Amino acid sequence: MATEKKKACKECGYLTIEKECPSCGSKSFLEKHKGKVVIFNSKSSIVSEKLNIKNNGMYALKYG
Numbered sequence: 015m016a017t018e019k020k021k022a023c024k025e026c027g028y029l030t031i032e033k034e035c036p037s038c039g040s041k042s043f044l045e046k047h048k049g050k051v052v053i054f055n056s057k058s059s060i061v062s063e064k065l066n067i068k069n070n071g072m073y074a075l076k077y078g
């Protein structure tokens with residue numbers, strides 16, 4: 015397994031190695047983040063509702 019360093023989007027917490035957030039389009043990222051949650055079905059997930067996540071993907075639980 016490759017250990018690529020993902021950054022957390024400052025706006026929505028999306029974890030990515032891209033320079034632009036695929037979820038919200040933000041270009042602000044934080045290198046420090048804690049925990050992660052993977053959303054498979056953002057439309058019917060209680061977690062995504064709590065975190066206000068609209069797209070599937072991997073998100074940091076704590077960031078900023």
Ligand SMILES: [Zn+2]
Nearest residue numbers: 023026035038
């Ligand atoms: Zn984002």
